[in-house]
Amino acid sequence: xxxxxxxxxxxxxxxxxxxxxxxxxxxxxxxxxxxxxxxxxxxxxxxxxxxxxxxxxxxxxxxxxxxxxxxxxxxxxxxxxxxxxxxxxxxxxxxxxxxxxxxxxxxxxxxxxxxxxxxxxxxxxxxxxxxxxxxxxxxxxxxxxxxxxxxxxxxxxxxxxxxxxxxxxxxxxxxxxxxxxxxxxxxxxxxxxxxxxxxxxxxxxxxxxxxxxxxxxxxxxxxxxxxxxxxxxxxxxxxxxxxxxxxxxxxxxxxxxxxxxxxxxxxxxxxxxxxxxxxxxxxxxxxxxxxxxxxxxxxxxxxxxxxxxxxxxxxxxxxxxxxxxxxxxxxxxxxxxxxxxxxxxxxxxxxxxxxxxxxxxxxxxxxxxxxxxxxxxxxxxxxxxxxxxxxxxxxxxxxxxxxxxxxxxxxxxxxxxxxxxxxxxxxxxxxxxxxxxxxxxxxxxxxxxxxxxxxxxxxxxxxxxxxxxxxxxxxxxxxxxxxxxxxxxxxxxxxxxxxxxxxxxxxxxxxxxxxxxxxxxxxxxxxxxxxxxx
Amino acid sequence: xxxxxxxxxxxxxxxxxxxxxxxxxxxxxxxxxxxxxxxxxxxxxxxxxxxxxxxxxxxxxxxxxxxxxxxxxxxxxxxxxxxxxxxxxxxxxxxxxxxxxxxxxxxxxxxxxxxxxxxxxxxxxxxxxxxxxx
Numbered sequence: 001x002x003x004x005x006x007x008x009x010x011x012x013x014x015x016x017x018x019x020x021x022x023x024x025x026x027x028x029x030x031x032x033x034x035x036x037x038x039x040x041x042x043x044x045x046x047x048x049x050x051x052x053x054x055x056x057x058x059x060x061x062x063x064x065x066x067x068x069x070x071x072x073x074x075x076x077x078x079x080x081x082x083x084x085x086x087x088x089x090x091x092x093x094x095x096x097x098x099x100x101x102x103x104x105x106x107x108x109x110x111x112x113x114x115x116x117x118x119x120x121x122x123x124x125x126x127x128x129x130x131x132x133x134x135x136x137x138x139x140x141x142x143x144x145x146x147x148x149x150x151x152x153x154x155x156x157x158x159x160x161x162x163x164x165x166x167x168x169x170x171x172x173x174x175x176x177x178x179x180x181x182x183x184x185x186x187x188x189x190x191x192x193x194x195x196x197x198x199x200x201x202x203x204x205x206x207x208x209x210x211x212x213x214x215x216x217x218x219x220x221x222x223x224x225x226x227x228x229x230x231x232x233x234x235x236x237x238x239x240x241x242x243x244x245x246x247x248x249x250x251x252x253x254x255x256x257x258x259x260x261x262x263x264x265x266x267x268x269x270x271x272x273x274x275x276x277x278x279x280x281x282x283x284x285x286x287x288x289x290x291x292x293x294x295x296x297x298x299x300x301x302x303x304x305x306x307x308x309x310x311x312x313x314x315x316x317x318x319x320x321x322x323x324x325x326x327x328x329x330x331x332x333x334x335x336x337x338x339x340x341x342x343x344x345x346x347x348x349x350x351x352x353x354x355x356x357x358x359x360x361x362x363x364x365x366x367x368x369x370x371x372x373x374x375x376x377x378x379x380x381x382x383x384x385x386x387x388x389x390x391x392x393x394x395x396x397x398x399x400x401x402x403x404x405x406x407x408x409x410x411x412x413x414x415x416x417x418x419x420x421x422x423x424x425x426x427x428x429x430x431x432x433x434x435x436x437x438x439x440x441x442x443x444x445x446x447x448x449x450x451x452x453x454x455x456x457x458x459x460x461x462x463x464x465x466x467x468x469x470x471x472x473x474x475x476x477x478x479x480x481x482x483x484x485x486x487x488x489x490x491x492x493x494x495x496x497x498x499x500x501x502x503x504x505x506x507x508x509x510x511x512x513x514x515x516x517x518x519x520x521x522x523x524x525x526x527x528x529x530x531x532x533x534x
Numbered sequence: 535x536x537x538x539x540x541x542x543x544x545x546x547x548x549x550x551x552x553x554x555x556x557x558x559x560x561x562x563x564x565x566x567x568x569x570x571x572x573x574x575x576x577x578x579x580x581x582x583x584x585x586x587x588x589x590x591x592x593x594x595x596x597x598x599x600x601x602x603x604x605x606x607x608x609x610x611x612x613x614x615x616x617x618x619x620x621x622x623x624x625x626x627x628x629x630x631x632x633x634x635x636x637x638x639x640x641x642x643x644x645x646x647x648x649x650x651x652x653x654x655x656x657x658x659x660x661x662x663x664x665x666x667x668x
Contacts, residue, residue, distance in 0.1 A: 093550070093551035093552060093553075093602060094551060096551075097551050097578070099551075104580075105550075105551065105578075105580065106551075107607065108550070108604045108606075108607030108608060109550055109551050109602060109604050112602055112603050112604055113552075113602050113603065177553070180553075180554075180555075180556070181553045181554070182552075182553020182554070182555060182577045182578070183551075183553050221556070222556050223556060312652070313650070313651050313652045314652060346651065347631050347633070347651060348603070348631065348633075349603075422555075422556065422559040422560065422563075423563075425556050425559070425560050426559070426560040426563045426564070429560050429655075430655075433654055433655060433656075442652075456603075456633045456635070457603075459603060530576040530577055532574055532575070532576040
């Protein structure tokens with residue numbers, strides 16, 4: 001063979017080398033076609049439902065929330081009116097960190113990056129009149145998941161919904177908060193215990209609710225490769241599962257409550273193979289390592305999309321195209337739910353206009369260009385199946401390595417995982433700065449003049465003041481004695497190692513605040529001290 | 535680093551509640567690779583804690599990273615604390631999601647350099663090399 005026209009080497013971000021051409025022999029060598037199976041059947045490589053989007057298109061769930069509950073409620077109604085089929089709630093940083101809006105550390109941050117929630121009253125206002133079982137709600141809450149989930153359940157119950165059939169999701173993946181995103185509150189071990197409390201509470205009382213959405217997403221955004229994203233994500237899911245099983249819960253009833261949240265940016269094919277490989281591997285882990293028997297427990301259900309780290313502040317309109325390709329990758333990967341970062345989200349909270357473009361991007365995939373026509377259209381491709389096999393092997397290798405080093409919980413507690421991910425982020429950024437990794441508009445096809453004619457989301461300080469005022473009103477109007485008793489009960493449950501969810505539900509129904517509930521838990525668990533390694 | 539008696543010492547800090555620390559950490563590495571001495575505070579530091587760390591470490595530069603949009607109130611409080619604690623001569627730089635329209639306000643607060651998302655490592659290094667005397 002002539003070497004004269006030998007193509008340049010192509011290597012994916014995960015380190016796998018890509019051939020110019022794939023054949024049946026390559027596929028055979030990588031492990032063959034035995035693991036493909038049929039859609040809706042174990043090991044679910046082709047998707048978790050037999051007819052996938054033909055029976056129901058992916059849920060469109062744009063991430064939104066800012067200011068007060070009243071402002072956020074308006075944005076929710078706008079998105080629903082435009083065709084959003086789910087809600088994905090952004091909370092402000094004080095709420096996420098378990099602080100009330102009048103806490104000194106909350107100064108300047110109330111309602112800034114999401115909706116401020118102090119008490120059940122805010123939760124009631126945000127979701128007023130929204131049909132919670134048709135428009136399902138995903139709560140992006142982690143460190144403060146216990147009081148926020150309790151408030152959501154209390155609100156739903158007051159609205160007349162039966163918890164036994166309530167659907168929805170909480171993010172509630174604290175381990176990834178220690179790796180990236182940073183809204184931890186309590187130390188690592190009690191944090192996992194609290195996730196376990198919500199899993200147990202839901203398995204017994206809200207069985208159709210998904211209490212945990214494990215996020216490879218933020219680990220990838222923090223610098224992990226696609227293979228690491230999947231490997232760390234599955235390792236974290238296993239850690240929660242192990243904890244739940246230690247409490248004597250049944251694997252089938254707990255595993256079905258675990259969903260996933262993954263990132264889409266970078267090489268399109270690498271993402272597709274990552275998802276197909278990860279879905280198959282999770283099914284095998286559940287069946288072979290955990291002895292699950294219910295198919296639902298083995299299915300990797302996911303929200304996929306986002307792609308924040310792929311967006312650029314340079315030539316921001318290019319992000320609209322990036323979003324469309326990310327949505328395409330997500331649809332080709334069989335995601336159950338999709339959310340896209342809006343084109344202005346690299347630098348601000350999306351405007352209504354930008355959020356609508358993201359939604360339209362997803363809608364036209366389904367209604368205009370045929371992505372819902374048939375299931376897993378890439379199945380059987382020599383290339384895609386070979387690389388799905390190779391990605392699976394790589395994910396297993398990374399998970400085994402992690403296990404060999406003592407597991408994900410230990411790696412996170414010691415700060416090793418964080419250090420590795422941030423080192424990679426730095427190396428990646430150097431590759432972008434030196435032009436070895438190409439970004440259109442950033443290091444190739446740059447414009448001479450900076451055209452950042454961008455609209456920033458306005459922050460309304462008067463809304464923050466209104467929130468603090470509202471919190472004071474709620475505090476004045478509630479029965480202080482029952483709040484105190486309820487908070488003491490939360491503290492006692494924590495101290496005695498019992499599940500804190502029932503007591504927290506009582507407390508928030510008495511209008512205890514997020515900060516008060518987290519304060520009661522802090523008395524028992526203390527606060528996390530970050531191992532600063534980079 | 536010709537002409538310097540010692541390397542520039544930088545405190546990289548995350549004020550407020552913002553948990554996005556990829557930028558802070560990679561800039562910290564880039565400054566170290568450029569020969570500077572770097573101390574990183576970790577997440578969720580109050581303005582008082584940042585000023586105390588700046589004094590204790592006797593740094594030349596305080597670099598704040600804010601992506602939440604709260605850069606104006608947080609930076610103002612950090613600068614006030616630095617002045618109140620006798621570290622008002624430290625060069626303060628800020629990176630993150632800083633709209634161009636806020637740069638003027640940041641300078642009025644006392645910020646020497648604003649480096650919004652998308653700034654190259656070289657730009658930050660060159661700025662510090664040319665601004666800070668040691």
